[in-house]
Amino acid sequence: MDILDQVSAGQQRDELPEFNVGDTVDLQVKVREGNNIRNQKFQGIVIQRRGSGGGETFTVRKVSQGIGVERVFPLHSPNLTSLKVIRRGQVKRAKLFYLRDLKGKAAKVKEKKK
Template identity: 55%
Template structure:
């Protein structure tokens, strides 16, 4: 592509930290800025991500939810200024990139199994090892209590 177009797109992209790691099958909550006259408000749309397509500035994802028995789908551009936040509610276990087959399923057949996935950002943060600290405290306390027990037995 033209270098001017690439430079313009790069200036409009959201930072990578603003976009969570989500895949098709994940349940996401998208907060969209709605303009009504002079007022603006945020509206949440929660559902299952059934597709992700494109790259760069043109990347979009499709979210599907069923409300009162009626299926609704919305396509959101990831880098749109109207999309305020994207939150991952739960991670789903699927084996397809496009989940269009969910459109024909109803009720329990349309459920997606949940998995426990650790995000790369959470894995990078070192966790405190509380068990190791308590072990150190127990070993330092053990020699002091050992002579008292021996004296009580005599």
């Protein structure tokens, strides 16, 4: 399997900050519009991280105008121009899918105590 690791190792980014499920993150994502490339902001709670190595992905959920929006990003995608952790969350689960059924105040994640 080392050869496969070697192939994916060249693709991986190591400069990304550490973040976990429950954290609120601010992403800048490259968007291609015709010939233009611009950055789009996406801010929300990380509700899942899955996979390993070069294929790892994470899901960010936000509520936009009352409608839940979730986007899945490959962790090592070159289209992620920046990833900032805004708030660390205190959670007891690896996947926060229960947030999908909650609204308003109930759909909050407690901040992690330092």
